[in-house]
Structure formats: structure tokens, C-alpha cells
Amino acid sequence: MKLKKEFYLKNGVELAKSLLGKVLVHETKDGITKGIIVETEAYMGEIDAAAHSYKNKNSKRTEIQFKEGGYAYIYMIYGMYYCMNVVANQENICESVLVRALEPIDGIEIMKQRRRDKNLFNLCSGPGKLCQAMNITKEQYGIDLCKDQLYIEEFEGKNFDIEATKRLNIEYAKDASEYLWRFIIKENKFVSKSK
DNA sequence: CGGAAGATTTCT
DNA sequence: GAAATCTTCCGA
Numbered sequence: 001m002k003l004k005k006e007f008y009l010k011n012g013v014e015l016a017k018s019l020l021g022k023v024l025v026h027e028t029k030d031g032i033t034k035g036i037i038v039e040t041e042a043y044m045g046e047i048d049a050a051a052h053s054y055k056n057k058n059s060k061r062t063e064i065q066f067k068e069g070g071y072a073y074i075y076m077i078y079g080m081y082y083c084m085n086v087v088a089n090q091e092n093i094c095e096s097v098l099v100r101a102l103e104p105i106d107g108i109e110i111m112k113q114r115r116r117d118k119n120l121f122n123l124c125s126g127p128g129k130l131c132q133a134m135n136i137t138k139e140q141y142g143i144d145l146c147k148d149q150l151y152i153e154e155f156e157g158k159n160f161d162i163e164a165t166k167r168l169n170i171e172y173a174k175d176a177s178e179y180l181w182r183f184i185i186k187e188n189k190f191v192s193k194s195k
Numbered sequence: 196c197g198g199a200a201g202a203t204t205t206c207t
Numbered sequence: 208g209a210a211a212t213c214t215t216c217c218g219a
Contacts (some may be wrong), residue, residue, distance in 0.1 A: 079202060079211080081203055169200075192203095
């Protein structure tokens with residue numbers, strides 16, 4: 001079952017936690033790829049120095065975050081990699097959830113080709129990697145996740161514990177880098193490795 | 196228009 | 208530990 005609009009209207013931290021264990025799906029002409037979301041980070045626009053939309057900064061890049069939840073926020077980082085976020089909360093509240101890692105469950109051969117890597121644990125264990133494996137690019141910026149190309153669905157898997165940790169690679173944000181807004185499925189082997 | 200920095204990955 | 212590599216944003 002595809003997640004409905006209402007699911008995305010909660011705040012960023014809550015959405016980050018509730019997206020764990022759900023399945024991200026991308027349908028392309030090459031085929032369909034799916035992965036269980038095992039790692040997320042919340043970015044809380046107004047108060048979060050690490051967020052692109054800090055102090056409600058509106059730019060060409062962040063404008064999608066001002067819509068209500070349920071859209072894809074995708075940006076390029078370091079000139080080489082894309083990262084995918086899910087927009088959270090109501091209109092004019094710019095919060096989002098970065099999808100940091102997936103456990104691949106479908107389209108694995110396609111992922112291996114795109115990544116040019118045969119190691120299952122290297123396909124989606126990081127925000128840049130999973131976008132490459134699922135062929136998520138700026139073409140998908142602003143896509144409505146309630147439609148049929150890129151979306152998230154329910155998954156009936158095993159029960160799991162959620163672990164909260166500090167977010168990665170945002171030392172520049174000072175105090176905000178201490179917030180425990182990174183969430184992972186405890187003991188899952190597909191999470192990205194923190195240095 | 197120029198300059199600086201980055202929500203990463205990969206290789207040494 | 209450091210390079211790769213270029214878009215995005217901001218200030219002038």
C-alpha cells in the first residue's frame with residue numbers, strides 16, 4: 001500500500017522516525033527498484049543551522065520545502081552526487097527528511113549496473129549511493145510522492161528498534177550538529193558507516 | 196560576475 | 208587522510 005498524503009503532514013523528526021521500515025520505490029524505463037528505508041535524518045528549517053532552509057531561507061533549491069509534505073526534495077552535493085529528501089509537515093513549514101540508506105529488495109541487478117559495484121552492501125549505504133542506484137536525479141525534483149513514478153509504500157517486516165544518533169558531516173552547524181536527529185534501524189547492516 | 200563552500204564517495 | 212568536481216548561493 002502506497003503511503004497517503006496525510007502520512008507526510010507530521011513534523012520532520014516524527015516523519016524521519018516513521019519512514020524507517022517503509023519501502024522507497026522508483027519506476028523507470030529500465031525497470032523498478034525498491035529498498036527498505038533503514039536510515040534517515042531530520043532537517044528542521046526554521047531553527048536548524050544545518051538545514052538548507054535555515055531561518056526559512058527560500059531559494060530555487062529549497063522552494064519545494066515550503067509546500068506541504070509528500071514531495072521529493074532532491075539536490076546535488078559536491079558537484080557529483082544527488083541526495084533525496086522527503087518534504088514534511090504543513091505548507092510554509094520548511095522541514096524535510098534526508099533518506100540516507102536503503103536495504104535493497106527489488107531491482108538489485110539494475111542497481112549493481114548503475115553503481116558498477118557487485119557488493120550488495122555498497123549499493124544503497126549512503127545518500128549519494130542510493131540516488132545513483134535508484135537513478136534519482138534533479139529530474140525527480142518536486143515529484144509528488146502520492147503519484148506513480150517515485151513513491152513510498154507500507155512494508156510488513158519484522159519489528160525493529162529505532163536508534164537516535166547525531167547527524168553526520170554537519171560540523172559547520174555547531175550546536176545543531178549535537179541534535180540527535182539521525183535515526184537508524186538498530187543493528188541493520190545496510191546503514192551507512194559513520195567515520 | 197567572482198568566490199567560496201558543501202546534508203559525499205572513493206581511493207591511497 | 209585527501210582529492211574529485213561543479214552547482215548553488217551570496218555579496219559586490
